[in-house]
Amino acid sequence: AFLSSFILDSVCWEVVGVVKLWNEWCRTSSTTNVLPTDSFCLFYRLISDPTVLLCQCSCYVAEDQQFQWLEKVFGSMQKKGLQVTILSTCPVADYKTQESTLTLVSPFLKALKTKEFQEQVCCPLLEQPNIVRDLPAAVLSYCQVWQIPAVLYQCYTDVIKLDTVTIEAFKPLLSSKVLKSLAKDASESTKILKKFLTTSETHNNIYI
């Protein structure tokens, strides 16, 4: 959602590819309108700079498919000079800390980076004994092993549904070298954010 609000738009980006999984399990609000041809893992390319790719993956990639997903996606990419940024969210209840998670101010961002990533990260690093799983972990492992600079920003949130506070927790990333040039105009972002909220709110209230 962060990427959709702050970075993507139909003018500057074009869809260049999809990844389809044989048993796709997707998270979508409009479950009645899902077509077999719908894909929940899309790749966009910046028209003005074809070296910039963006992947929106709104489906769950099972553990026995993660390796193949990686091989297919990274296999068709030039690895020299490649830099990867991953954005992900996770429940704050999974965060291990000396104090109770109830007292933590959430949402908050934590980062993990590969050895080759030399730039400044926009938030504190994820401390042990915390770990990251699933597709973000698979991508980061791949980058660490094949010496590709990569950074993962994990947002710990206590809200299950999509909400603006969690989306805005990613805002520090807009000042990073990578995303600075890609960020959209602030007013437009607010408009899109509002749209996200209204679509989910109509399903929220069961008493009307």
Added chain:
Amino acid sequence: MFIPCDRGGDSAGPDFKGFTLLMPAVSVGNVGQLAIDLVISTLDMTKVGYFYTDCLVPMVGNNPYATAEENSTELSINAEVYSLPSKKLVVLQIRSPFIKNKYRPFCETLLSWVKSSKCARVILLSSSHAYQRDDEQLLGTPLRYLLTPDLEKAVGGRMKELNWKEMEKVAAYPGISDTDKVLHIPGGGITKLLFTESCSEGIQMAVLLKFCSEGDNIPDAFVLVNYLNEWLQLIKSEVSTSNNSTDPSSQWKIPSSWRLLFGNGLPPALF
């Protein structure tokens, strides 16, 4: 497959010829993996590469053996290789479970790496369900060992000296016939498969395992690592002057990642 960390220039990567490969089985209580953590942490081993495979669930985190701010930010993945050339020891640590149907491919990849890197022998640390023991196994030591025929020739005598107990075989058809005996390691993960494959491929492998149950397996890890130490003498066991017994448990260094194994702090409002 093994990918070295250092891939600069013409270096072919680290040489493990003649080394002992120490590795865990992902088994009940994760005892083997905990024991390996103790070995890597105590001997301050250096990471030399990754075992990149599609057989394990992916996971990443920062350096689990960090001792200071400076060395805490190195990324670790689910299977990594550490080495200590002074003791001719190379260690593979596995940090996540196996993906369904991937036991056999993993064993094949691992054994072919053992052969190509010319490791002298493999030691597998494992565990087995304590509740599956028979009446005789309930008495005495919960530790067992297994040796492939090739390693039996080399170190079988040493095991006798140490008074170690070999893992018993069980009846293939209990209650029906007691003549056919098979190896049975419930809860041992890839232990049995790896052992039988090593036997048939002529690889020198030893399995060291402990009977245990799921729970707080830190004491089990200490027992297993001390068992290993009786043979390999990785650390010196100091004789305690007060009660004249050797207790090397205190000399194993617990890694920083073992914090909070049983959850976070409690919210004060609970009380």
